[in-house]
Amino acid sequence: MNICYLCDQSIVPTITWENFFHLPIKQTLCEDCKDKLPLLISPFCRRCGRKQEAETLCTDCAKWESHPDYEDVLKWNRAVFTYSPFMQDFITKWKFRGDYIVIDALFSYLLSAFRHAFDGMSHATLVPIPLTKERQHQRAFNQADVLAKQIEKRTNHAVMPVLSRPSVTSSKQSKKSRKERMETANPFSLDQPLQTPAILVDDIYTTGMTIHHAAKTLKDGGCPEVYSFTLIR
Amino acid sequence: MPNYPQLLAGKQLLLDELPLTEAEISTLQETNQLQFKEAISKKTFHYQCKRCGNTKQHLFATIPCARCNQTHHYCRNCITTGRVLFCETLSVWIGQAPDWPHQEQPCHWEGTLTKAQRQAAEKLQAVVRAANQEILCWAVCGAGKTEMLFPAITTAIHEQMRICLATPRADVVRELYPRLKQAFPHTEIEALYGGTEDATGIGQLVIATTHQLIRYSEAFDVMIIDEIDAFPYHHDKTLHYFAHKAAKKDAANIYLTATPRPKERRKIEMNKLPAVFVPIRFHGHPLPVPKLMLEWNLRRKLQNAQLPKKLKRYVETRTIYRQLLIFVSTINLLEPVASCCRVFFPKLETVYAEDPDRKEKVEAFRAKEYDLLITTTILERGVTFPSIDVVILDAGHTVFDEAALVQIAGRAGRSPKDPTGDVLFIHQGKTEAMVQAIRQINQMNKKGRE
Numbered sequence A: 001m002n003i004c005y006l007c008d009q010s011i012v013p014t015i016t017w018e019n020f021f022h023l024p025i026k027q028t029l030c031e032d033c034k035d036k037l038p039l040l041i042s043p044f045c046r047r048c049g050r051k052q053e054a055e056t057l058c059t060d061c062a063k064w065e066s067h068p069d070y071e072d073v074l075k076w077n078r079a080v081f082t083y084s085p086f087m088q089d090f091i092t093k094w095k096f097r098g099d100y101i102v103i104d105a106l107f108s109y110l111l112s113a114f115r116h117a118f119d120g121m122s123h124a125t126l127v128p129i130p131l132t133k134e135r136q137h138q139r140a141f142n143q144a145d146v147l148a149k150q151i152e153k154r155t156n157h158a159v160m161p162v163l164s165r166p167s168v169t170s171s172k173q174s175k176k177s178r179k180e181r182m183e184t185a186n187p188f189s190l191d192q193p194l195q196t197p198a199i200l201v202d203d204i205y206t207t208g209m210t211i212h213h214a215a216k217t218l219k220d221g222g223c224p225e226v227y228s229f230t231l232i233r
Numbered sequence B: 001m002p003n004y005p006q007l008l009a010g011k012q013l014l015l016d017e018l019p020l021t022e023a024e025i026s027t028l029q030e031t032n033q034l035q036f037k038e039a040i041s042k043k044t045f046h047y048q049c050k051r052c053g054n055t056k057q058h059l060f061a062t063i064p065c066a067r068c069n070q071t072h073h074y075c076r077n078c079i080t081t082g083r084v085l086f087c088e089t090l091s092v093w094i095g096q097a098p099d100w101p102h103q104e105q106p107c108h109w110e111g112t113l114t115k116a117q118r119q120a121a122e123k124l125q126a127v128v129r130a131a132n133q134e135i136l137c138w139a140v141c142g143a144g145k146t147e148m149l150f151p152a153i154t155t156a157i158h159e160q161m162r163i164c165l166a167t168p169r170a171d172v173v174r175e176l177y178p179r180l181k182q183a184f185p186h187t188e189i190e191a192l193y194g195g196t197e198d199a200t201g202i203g204q205l206v207i208a209t210t211h212q213l214i215r216y217s218e219a220f221d222v223m224i225i226d227e228i229d230a231f232p233y234h235h236d237k238t239l240h241y242f243a244h245k246a247a248k249k250d251a252a253n254i255y256l257t258a259t260p261r262p263k264e265r266r267k268i269e270m271n272k273l274p275a276v277f278v279p280i281r282f283h284g285h286p287l288p289v290p291k292l293m294l295e296w297n298l299r300r301k302l303q304n305a306q307l308p309k310k311l312k313r314y315v316e317t318r319t320i321y322r323q324l325l326i327f328v329s330t331i332n333l334l335e336p337v338a339s340c341c342r343v344f345f346p347k348l349e350t351v352y353a354e355d356p357d358r359k360e361k362v363e364a365f366r367a368k369e370y371d372l373l374i375t376t377t378i379l380e381r382g383v384t385f386p387s388i389d390v391v392i393l394d395a396g397h398t399v400f401d402e403a404a405l406v407q408i409a410g411r412a413g414r415s416p417k418d419p420t421g422d423v424l425f426i427h428q429g430k431t432e433a434m435v436q437a438i439r440q441i442n443q444m445n446k447k448g449r450e
Helices: A017-021 A031-036 A059-066 A085-096 A100-117 A133-139 A143-154 A178-183 A209-220 B004-008 B022-030 B115-130 B145-158 B170-183 B210-215 B237-246 B262-269 B298-303 B309-317 B331-341 B358-366 B402-409 B432-449
Strands: A077-081 A125-128 A198-204 A226-232 B034-038 B040-043 B046-049 B060-064 B071-075 B089-093 B134-139 B163-167 B189-192 B205-209 B220-225 B247-257 B275-278 B291-294 B323-327 B348-351 B372-375 B388-393 B423-427
Touching: A077 A100, A085 A100, A085 A198, A100 A143, A100 A226, A100 B060, A125 A143, A143 A198, A198 A209, A209 A226, B004 B089, B022 B034, B040 B071, B115 B134, B115 B145, B115 B247, B115 B275, B134 B145, B134 B262, B145 B163, B145 B170, B145 B220, B145 B247, B163 B170, B163 B210, B163 B237, B170 B189, B170 B205, B205 B210, B210 B237, B220 B237, B237 B247, B291 B309, B298 B331, B309 B388, B309 B423, B331 B348, B331 B372, B348 B358, B358 B372, B388 B402, B402 B423, B402 B432
Parallel strands: A077 A226, A125 A198, A198 A226, B134 B247, B134 B275, B163 B205, B163 B220, B189 B205, B220 B247, B291 B423, B323 B372, B323 B388, B348 B372, B388 B423
Antiparallel strands: B034 B089, B040 B046, B060 B071
């Protein structure tokens, strides 16, 4: 029996010519949930990839661009989905509740969005945003790692976990306000400098603080260009 | 030092859930009071989650675990109450049994039971005393089931037993908790449901949704299961497993219901399940008998937001003032029905399960702030409005099975001040469920007169 990973309802397969001739492909997402996925399509902010009316710079990015520490640490970010209540439920289920397998349902979307955004950049290295040891133990997996490894498996990009996150600053970003996030110290340290362009991978870009901290760490270590790719923006 | 037996006995907890420090855990382990057992068992290719009992292999998934650096299974069936990984363990208390305080007179409830209630209560009390017995209490809607339990609970507390009152829904737990606290002020009571604030971990009397029993194993001497015929308990085998696992092997089991399913009724008829009937409501009046009304093309009319003629005539001829509760079969009928009812009821609300304002709307209706509430089946049981008439639109729909229809009819006439009320089944073709529901109500009324 096939069960939708996102809503736990059983999937009733419709017969098409494709699966009439083929062996059935295991379905992991029902049609209702497919319709609810908020795919991020243009126009969006040319820098952070946020959904908006025109392909201009959004107000948040304007702030980043004029900030003395962060003005050109990040080239741009691209994301697969916008942040909707449906995606919020998904994140709760996957990350906070720890249902590791549910991300399988979204891998095809992840890959097509990645290929579309980073076409012809196969020399760039994938760098997942790390977790602290404690958090990783509690969760038993690193969500950014899972995304990066899946992209590595299906493209020519290599994963290099060159960043680490020492345990001192360990409170969850999602429990903080924007202001609090902006004021936190950079939690990342560089294990090994990177000479190739890098694509940071994470699950969510919210205020962009985490991504910018990580990008700055890489940049300061000599990385020529830093991009980022997140599941949700 | 906390009272470890009270805190830990009868519980099955993951390491993260244990309310202990690492030092405490190792001391308890060394002194042979606390043990850990595997959380997921494996027999060749067959896995079982030891917490929720899941054996369905498609409800296990694999995870490359960052804790033990191995790829192994975890259980997806009970993941909403915390993830169980293959490399994890569950705690088992093997120390002293908890020692509940002795109370000569634990019950401080000052009301009195009616004759019918008293007879049933005595039988339940006898079951608690005897232990290792079960009984089904078949009491009509509005019979006063909670009060009927008080003597049995009193006996159990007096005998220093641990009691669990499990119900299918959190609303009911929230409603019961203050009532029981008032009746048993010196007993440690806790209320468990998702997001509860009244969990102490040391309750002698535990009021819980059935889902919460997942963390208990052989804990309770008395297990009372409310509304055994209700969703989700009736449908979900896992919940039966939880309830069974949480009770001690020789526990007294009490089942409560107003509308037993055919399976239970068969068992009663075959004398395999002892039962006690309470065919009369606490105020002594019979149950309102539903009236059937045929309306042509009802479903089409509802979809097109046309007011059904029968409903229109009924609303126009109503003489006594009562609030009106209308049940519809599906969420997407709420809006069309609301729009055509606005003519008569300018102030109305609709409510459904995922409605964010559900609690507020229901409370406002109870406070008589508006006259008409249109609802899906979520209000079919467990809620009491003092003085209402009830209408089901499209009573022939499959969501209205016999039990649901009897329960809905039981919403009317709950108050001793206004012990009657109209119950209308508007349909476009009589179904077996409607006929059986009316028969069941008539039967109970007949029994109540005897």
